[in-house]
Amino acid sequence: xxxxxxxxxxxxxxxxxxxxxxxxxxxxxxxxxxxxxxxxxxxxxxxxxxxxxxxxxxxxxxxxxxxxxxxxxxxxxxxxxxxxxxxxxxxxxxxxxxxxxxxxxxxxxxxxxxxxxxxxxxxxxxxxxxxxxxxxxxxxxxxxxxxxxxxxxxxxxxxxxxxxxxxxxxxxxxxxxxxxxxxxxxxxxxxxxxxxxxxxxxxxxxxxxxxxxxxxxxxxxxxxxxxxxxxxxxxxxxxxxxxxxxxxxxxxxxxxxxxxxxxxxxxxxxxxxxxxxxxxxxxxxxxxxxxxxxxxxxxxxxxxxxxxxxxxxxxxxxxxxxxxxxxxxxxxxxxxxxxxxxxxxxxxxxxxxxxxxxxxxxxxxxxxxxxxxxxxxxxxxxxxxxxxxxxxxxxxxxxxxxxxxxxxxxxxxxxxxxxxxxxxxxxxxxxxxx
Amino acid sequence: xxxxxxxxxxxxxxxxxxxxxxxxxxxxxxxxxxxxxxxxxxxxxxxxxxxxxxxxxxxxxxxxxxxxxxxxxxxxxxxxxxxxxxxxxxxxxxxxxxxxxxxxxxxxxxxxxxxxxxxxxxxxxxxxxxxxxxxxxxxxxxxxxxxxxxxxxxxxxxxxxxxxxxxxxxxxxxxxxxxxxxxxxxxxxxxxxxxxxxxxxxxxxxxxxxxxxxxxxxxxxxxxxxxxxxxxxxxxxxxxxxxxxxxxxxxxxxxxxxxxxxxxxxxxxxxxxxxxxxxxxxxxxxxxxxxxxxxxxxxxxxxxxxxxxxxxxxxxxxxxxxxxxxxxxxxxxxxxxxxxxxxxxxxxxxxxxxxxxxxxxxxxxxxxxxxxxxxxxxxxxxxxxxxxxxxxxxxxxxxxxxxxxxxxxxxxxxxxxxxxxxxxxxxxxxxxxxxxxxxxxxxx
Numbered sequence: 001x002x003x004x005x006x007x008x009x010x011x012x013x014x015x016x017x018x019x020x021x022x023x024x025x026x027x028x029x030x031x032x033x034x035x036x037x038x039x040x041x042x043x044x045x046x047x048x049x050x051x052x053x054x055x056x057x058x059x060x061x062x063x064x065x066x067x068x069x070x071x072x073x074x075x076x077x078x079x080x081x082x083x084x085x086x087x088x089x090x091x092x093x094x095x096x097x098x099x100x101x102x103x104x105x106x107x108x109x110x111x112x113x114x115x116x117x118x119x120x121x122x123x124x125x126x127x128x129x130x131x132x133x134x135x136x137x138x139x140x141x142x143x144x145x146x147x148x149x150x151x152x153x154x155x156x157x158x159x160x161x162x163x164x165x166x167x168x169x170x171x172x173x174x175x176x177x178x179x180x181x182x183x184x185x186x187x188x189x190x191x192x193x194x195x196x197x198x199x200x201x202x203x204x205x206x207x208x209x210x211x212x213x214x215x216x217x218x219x220x221x222x223x224x225x226x227x228x229x230x231x232x233x234x235x236x237x238x239x240x241x242x243x244x245x246x247x248x249x250x251x252x253x254x255x256x257x258x259x260x261x262x263x264x265x266x267x268x269x270x271x272x273x274x275x276x277x278x279x280x281x282x283x284x285x286x287x288x289x290x291x292x293x294x295x296x297x298x299x300x301x302x303x304x305x306x307x308x309x310x311x312x313x314x315x316x317x318x319x320x321x322x323x324x325x326x327x328x329x330x331x332x333x334x335x336x337x338x339x340x341x342x343x344x345x346x347x348x349x350x351x352x353x354x355x356x357x358x359x360x361x362x363x364x365x366x367x368x369x370x371x372x373x374x375x376x377x378x379x380x381x382x383x384x385x386x387x388x389x390x391x392x393x394x395x396x397x398x399x400x401x402x403x404x405x406x407x408x409x410x411x412x413x414x415x416x417x418x419x420x421x422x423x424x425x426x427x428x429x430x431x432x433x434x
Numbered sequence: 435x436x437x438x439x440x441x442x443x444x445x446x447x448x449x450x451x452x453x454x455x456x457x458x459x460x461x462x463x464x465x466x467x468x469x470x471x472x473x474x475x476x477x478x479x480x481x482x483x484x485x486x487x488x489x490x491x492x493x494x495x496x497x498x499x500x501x502x503x504x505x506x507x508x509x510x511x512x513x514x515x516x517x518x519x520x521x522x523x524x525x526x527x528x529x530x531x532x533x534x535x536x537x538x539x540x541x542x543x544x545x546x547x548x549x550x551x552x553x554x555x556x557x558x559x560x561x562x563x564x565x566x567x568x569x570x571x572x573x574x575x576x577x578x579x580x581x582x583x584x585x586x587x588x589x590x591x592x593x594x595x596x597x598x599x600x601x602x603x604x605x606x607x608x609x610x611x612x613x614x615x616x617x618x619x620x621x622x623x624x625x626x627x628x629x630x631x632x633x634x635x636x637x638x639x640x641x642x643x644x645x646x647x648x649x650x651x652x653x654x655x656x657x658x659x660x661x662x663x664x665x666x667x668x669x670x671x672x673x674x675x676x677x678x679x680x681x682x683x684x685x686x687x688x689x690x691x692x693x694x695x696x697x698x699x700x701x702x703x704x705x706x707x708x709x710x711x712x713x714x715x716x717x718x719x720x721x722x723x724x725x726x727x728x729x730x731x732x733x734x735x736x737x738x739x740x741x742x743x744x745x746x747x748x749x750x751x752x753x754x755x756x757x758x759x760x761x762x763x764x765x766x767x768x769x770x771x772x773x774x775x776x777x778x779x780x781x782x783x784x785x786x787x788x789x790x791x792x793x794x795x796x797x798x799x800x801x802x803x804x805x806x807x808x809x810x811x812x813x814x815x816x817x818x819x820x821x822x823x824x825x826x827x828x829x830x831x832x833x834x835x836x837x838x839x840x841x842x843x844x845x846x847x848x849x850x851x852x853x854x855x856x857x858x859x860x861x862x863x864x865x866x867x868x869x870x871x872x873x874x875x876x877x878x
Contacts, residue, residue, distance in 0.1 A: 068475040070468070348543035351481030371484070391478050392543065 002307035003314045004300065006040070008280045009173040009198040009258050011131040013040035013104035016315055017271065017299050020262055020283035021045050021108035021134060021177075024293070026082055028092035031105075035096075037293035038300060041104025043201075043283060046081035046136045047089055049111040049121060054080045054142075060221035063210035063230060072290050074236035076210040078221065078228055080142045081110050090128055097129040105129075106175065110136040110148050113158060115165050122170040132173035135162060135197075137188070138204020140181050140231045150204070153179035156191035163195025175260060178202040178244075180237075185244040189254045200248065201260035201283060203241045205231025234286035238264030242277055246326045249278025266295075268302025275315065276322035330420040337407045337414050338382040338398040340364070340375045346395040347373060353386035353396060361385050378408040439711070439735045444687065444807050446708040448733025454704040457731035461622040461757075462526075462552060467507075470556040473549045474503035478539060485534035485550060490855075490863045491518035495534060499553055511561035512568045514554055519593045519866070520586050522562055522632050523615050524859045525555035526624050529720075531753045533859070562631070567638035572599035574641075577876045580605065580663040582654070584644060585613020586858045587848025588669035589636055590865030591872075596641040598873045603663070604642060607649035613671060615858065617696040620724040622731070649819065656821035660843055665872045668824075668831060668839070668846040669865060672815035672856075678716065682774030691715060691725035691812035698728055710807025713737045714783050716771055717812030718748040723755065725810045726763045737763045738804055740783075742770040743790050770797060780809045817850055827852045837868035845872060 004015040018041035019025050019034055026045040034042055048054060056079055063076040082089060097105045107130045111117040125133070136143075137153030144151040152158045159176060166174045176192035178185060180203040189200050207229050209219040219227030241263025248254045261279030265271050266287040274282050287295050312318055342353070342365075349371040357365040364379035365386060375386075387396045401407060401414045420426050437445045449457070465473060477499040485495045493514050501510035514521035530536075530551035538547035561568060577600045581588045584606035592602040610616050615629040637644070648654050649670065659666045675690045677683065687710070701707055709732040715722050718741035730737045739758065741748055745767050748755065758765060769785040776782065783806045786797040817829055825832040825840035830852040837845040845868040848854075848861035 069472045348539040349480075349484070350478045350539040351483075352478060355481035367481075371482075 002304050002312055004040075004304060004307075006281050006315050008104070008260065009132065009175070011041070011104045011106065011173055012102070013281070014102060015040035015296075015300050016275065016281035016303075017296050018042060018104060018106075018260070018281055018283045019288060020285040021136065022285040022289075023079060024285060024288050027084065027089075028096055031092075031096050032099075034288075034293050034296075035100045035103050038296045039103070039293065040281070040296075041106065041131075043106045043108050043134050044089065044093055044130070046108040046110045046139070047086055047121065047125070048081050049117050050086050050124065053083045053085055056080055056083050057223050059223040061230075063220040064234075065210055065236065072286070073234060074208075074210065074232055075234040075286050075289065076208045076221075076230040076232045077205070078141050078230040081108075081136070081139070086124065090125060093125075093128045093130055097131075104131050106132045106134050108134045108136050108177070110139065110143060113147055113152055113162065118162060118165045119169045122166065122172075126170070130172070132175060132198075133166065133170065134175040134177050134201060135166060136177050136204075137162075138177045138179040138202075140179060140205055140207050141229060150179035150181055153177075153188055153204070154182055156187045159188050159191040160195035163192050163197040167196040173198045175199045175201050177204055177262075179204045180240060180244055180263075181207050185247050186251045186254060189248045189251070189257065193254055193257050199258035199260060199280070200254075201262055202248070203237065203244055203263045205233045206237055206240065208232030233264065234290075235264045235266050235270075238266075238270060242273060245274060245279055246277045246323065249320065249323045250326050268299045268306065271299055272303055272306055272318060273322075275318050276320070277326070278320045278323050280315075280319055332419060333417045334420060334423060335415045335418050337401040337405075339377050339380050339401065340382060340384075340386050340396055341399050342373055342375060342386075342396050343394070344372065346392050348392055348395075349373070350391060352389045352391065356385050356389045380409065437733075439733050442711055442807075444708045444710045447705045448709065449705075451705065453733075454731075458621050458625065458704055460625050462555075464559050465549075465552050465556045467556075470502055470507070470553060471505075473553055474499045476540060477503070477548045480539055484537035484539065485548075488533045488537045489517075490533070490857065490860045491521075491524070491866070492863075493517045493521065493554070495550055495554075498557055499548065499550070502553055502557055507557045507560035508564070508566070510553075510557035514558055515561075515568055517866075518859065518862050519590055519636055520615070520632065520858065520862045521554060522558040522635075523586070523624060523629065524862065525551050525558055526628070527615075527619050528859050529751045529753070529857070532751050562635055565635070567635060569593075569597055569639055571596055571640055574601070575599040575877065577601070577664045578603070578662070579665045579667065579872060579876075580659040581667040581669060582606075582650060582659070583613060583668070583670035583848065583850070584608075584611035584633070584646075585669060585671050585848060585861065586615060587671075587851075587861035587865035587868075588613065588667065589633065590862040591667045591669060591845075591847055591869040592642050592865075593636055593639055594866045594869035595872065596639045598869070598877075600641070600664075600873070600876070602642045604644045605648040605654055606644065606646050607652065607670070607673075609646050611644050611646065617699055618692060618721075619699075619858075620695070620728055621699055622728075650821050651819050656823070656844070660841075664843070664876055666844045667837070667865070667868055667872070668844060668850060669848045669861070670819070671849045672817055674816040674818035675811060676814045676816055678771055678774075678811055678813065680771040680773055682776065682780070685774050685776045686779035687776075687807060688774055688780050688809040688811070691717065691721050691810040692815065694725050694808075694810055695721065695728065698732075704732060707732055709734045711735045712805040713808045713810065714804050714806040715739045715810045715812055716783075717741065717814070718743065718750060719812060719814070720750050720754060722810075722812035723750045723758050723763075725812055727758050727761050729808070729810075730761045730763050736805070739763060739765045740769050740771070740785055740804070741765065741767050742788050742795060744768055747790070769802070770795070772797070772801060774806075774809055775803070780806050782806055783809055815849070820850075836871035837864055838871065 006016045021043040025042045065074040139149030143149035176197040211220045261274030262283040271282045479496045498510040498513040534550045535547035541547035581604045612629040713729040715726040773784040831846040847864035847868045854860040
């Protein structure tokens with residue numbers, strides 16, 4: 001059996017599945033249930049400064065989009081940080097950690113952007129026994145309008161400054177949670193690293209309006225006829241999160257900075273993908289909010305089976321495995337030529353590949369009177385759309401042409417690796433020395 | 435309850451009220467909106483979809499299913515009705531497993547087609563339930579068309595003609611319009627008087643007058659209709675029933691299955707419907723199954739369908755056969771009736787086993803008898819009461835193209851016309867197409 005234990009910036013947990021800072025980790029009752037279900041760790045829902053707690057709306061705070069059979073694909077929320085008294089949270093954290101010493105317990109923090117506030121909160125959490133802190137620089141709604149959350153996360157200088165305070169006033173490992181609501185995720189990650197943060201976690205939620213009520217003409221969720229943008233999460237955001245994680249994992253300035261991957265992790269496979277792209281562990285929220293805490297058991301068994309099948313004995317065998325294969329477009333091999341091919345035994349003759357190719361692509365699929373669909377190699381640019389729209393897995397596949405074969409579309413012989421940087425059509429092409 | 439399933443002879447009230455209610459309830463209740471969305475989501479929106487090609491009325495099935503999936507069943511209904519104004523009844527009675535659903539790529543791929551029939555019902559019920567009629571008449575053309583027969587073909591033709599602005603008079607022999615929809619299909623397929631509700635809804639288009647109790651030879655003549663109208667559509671179906679040609683056919687309680695079904699349809703109180711303890715139905719089509727199943731549902735103890743050829747030749751679909759078996763009807767293949775025994779009334783039917791060889795069907799020497807209080811004949815209907823002057827082909831009114839008969843101003847559609855498969859949906863298509871052809875011809 002593969003060993004799923006992880007040591008993330010010195011914080012040990014029996015598996016890489018943590019619950020993200022969010023409603024599921026708002027209080028002792030939930031967190032105890034989570035640990036009983038098998039979660040490796042939790043990031044306690046964000047604590048604010050001492051004083052009157054924040055208040056939440058009293059109408060709907062979540063919105064959703066659904067796929068078939070009302071399967072939840074994306075969730076949006078306008079909930080704020082914890083609305084319970086600081087001391088209550090601190091007492092509960094202390095008790096839970098005492099009873100579950102082998103699980104990771106990290107506290108998420110968000111206080112006003114001044115040194116005193118950070119110094120104070122760090123002091124207050126010091127003796128809870130918590131394993132680390134996560135700085136919430138990501139929350140895109142409510143708190144950001146008060147100069148916190150993503151309002152900090154969108155200014156790399158602030159990130160650096162606060163991270164530095166945290167490392168100055170606390171011995172705890174420090175994770176900076178990043179907002180995706182920016183243009184280049186590498187900049188805040190660099191800032192966190194400069195400030196001395198031990199790790200980054202990403203992504204926080206994405207600014208979003210999930211839907212508009214076409215009767216009341218208000219965004220959902222609607223509070224008394226009005227709606228505000230919320231933070232979007234769930235399976236729908238995973239591709240965005242994977243890309244951002246990979247950018248940090250492969251960027252020269254941030255390479256090696258530990259990453260806690262967040263964003264739509266729903267199954268063991270999602271988790272494995274994040275880890276392969278460099279995440280040392282993953283944080284989960286929407287899947288738990290949709291299905292309950294028990295989902296972690298599938299994640300554990302699935303990751304374990306996968307690692308066994310791959311001969312991986314420790315999570316370190318998986319972490320970062322795919323990073324070397326993430327590159328820039330201009331490094332892609334333009335002499336790699338593939339052609340779609342349709343397995344006639346698997347084809348159910350729905351014709352979706354034909355409609356997609358004929359109407360929106362390269363007219364590279366022929367349809368016969370008896371609904372036999374075949375690829376015209378002389379037209380196929382290998383765009384993959386036919387495969388993407390085909391309802392039958394592996395019915396359409398891509399066949400790479402061997403070196404020396406002639407591409408019937410271009411008439412050119414498949415040659416050695418060559419990319420855009422040296423392509424004759426590229427005005428900036430680097431010419432080989434003569 | 436004085437009678438039960440074991441009571442000898444032909445009696446009413448063999449079951450309790452609850453059993454009648456359960457037996458004659460909607461066999462495939464309407465999907466609720468979530469079920470419909472889930473079912474609709476299974477549709478792949480195929481290119482040049484096979485289901486659409488298989489539909490005799492060429493309903494744009496992928497489009498209407500997508501309209502359901504996106505929460506607009508009313509738009510879906512419009513898509514359906516634009517091709518098939520009786521899409522509500524067709525959703526209930528079409529042998530979808532032999533038509534659209536048989537060729538559904540998901541049937542081919544995984545044995546479970548998209549539930550097209552039930553989705554069609556969901557859509558059509560949505561709009562009809564709101565009492566909305568989705569079409570408007572064109573400006574009056576001043577032309578008048580007579581339609582003989584208010585069954586699916588006649589109603590479909592009349593509706594399409596009315597849309598075009600023609601005035602239509604439908605004549606029908608029976609007291610109610612609807613034809614086989616009203617008199618000829620099993621009750622559990624269209625409960626709650628759906629057939630009449632559909633006729634009323636269809637007639638909302640306006641411009642259609644219905645005259646009941648009139649048929650050719652009974653108050654009407656083709657010559658008269660041709661004189662009074664600009665065109666005539668003959669859509670009076672098949673009024674005759676094939677004879678058994680077996681000894682004893684004239685005995686009491688040897689009846690036509692279509693009459694049994696019609697009686698049942700017109701009597702909402704099932705407890706008043708007498709049925710035999712032992713019922714034998716002879717035939718292999720939908721009518722045989724409908725009669726047999728309903729006999730069983732009325733409380734007959736033993737119901738047997740006997741068909742002279744093998745199972746593969748039965749025109750009742752596999753789905754219908756399975757339904758019959760599931761309610762306890764026994765189906766015997768390869769046996770033909772040779773004699774109905776009885777003293778005044780039927781008591782037993784004697785069958786000979788048959789052999790379906792290259793030279794046709796032959797009777798073998800071995801025979802067997804089945805007890806029978808009632809014997810129902812369901813061996814096909816035949817054309818009856820055809821006026822002179824029309825060419826006949828294969829026992830039906832000969833037509834070419836869109837229902838053109840040998841007379842220039844007379845069209846024929848539905849079961850009485852040659853070609854087609856004698857299905858409700860085929861009749862609707864033929865009626866519609868004849869109407870379009872008449873319109874082109876009158877306005878050309």
